[in-house]
Amino acid sequence: MRFDVITLFPELFEPFLKVGVTRRAYETRLVDVRLWNPRDFAEGNYRRVDDRPFGGGPGMVMLPEPLERCLMAIRADRAEAEAAPLLLFSPIGPRLDHPAVAQWSAGPGAVLLCGRYEGVDQRFIDRYVTHQISLGDFVLSGGEVPAMALLDAVARLQPGVLGDEGSHQQDSFNPALDGLLDCPHYTRPEVWREAAVPAALMSGHHAQIQVWRRQQSLALTAQERPELLHQARAAGRLSPSDEAFLDGLAAKGQGPQP
């Protein structure tokens, strides 16, 4: 899959693409990331990419012309029969979540547009942007961090990227975990500041460990994200033993509110 990133700060991506468990996905082009700077498509001595907003007010707005030339160069380079989707990172879009990441990670890629300043001229958005994605209800200085978040989440879902095949399936929100939160994790030392590792994890008994992990996921999800539990139940993903465990939690006053 191929992602073309339109950014005024391509240098932000260079270290990101070179470190961590996802590095090989980028290096081998399993997830092929190409960086494009709209300034390279701007005209004049100053290579302007922004200008003052009509109607006044603070800040600058990204000019449509350099963005359009940049996008046309990307489309020519991708040479696809059908234009790739153009994602704009913006507080306006739906919040990025696991189903969206899973969808992008199963597709051929996209063009990612990182806004800066007050944002992008609306006429460019109306003409070319096919999707808007938000990282959350707060404002960042640019779309680069959300773009890296999407690329990282997509890369780790690619087969073989994580050392332990299938380990992403044990992560929070994954359908393999029925969309629940992941359980807590422990490592050495066995006792740290008088807190011992839970006995079940030290038992060496695989089935017992699995039950403990499932129950921890259920309890944590019930406490922190009850709506995920309701979704799992509605989708028929909770077993009778899950329900019995949750009934026990509710009886102790630790279950989710209906």
Ligand SMILES: C[S@@+](CC[C@H](N)C(=O)[O-])C[C@H]1O[C@@H](n2cnc3c(N)ncnc32)[C@H](O)[C@@H]1O
């Ligand atoms: C300073 S922000 C512009 C904010 C805009 N004036 C507003 O109030 O919605 C500059 C750029 O950062 C990116 N950005 C900011 N917050 C974001 C968020 N929560 N999710 C995704 N992108 C965001 C967008 O690309 C945006 O164009």
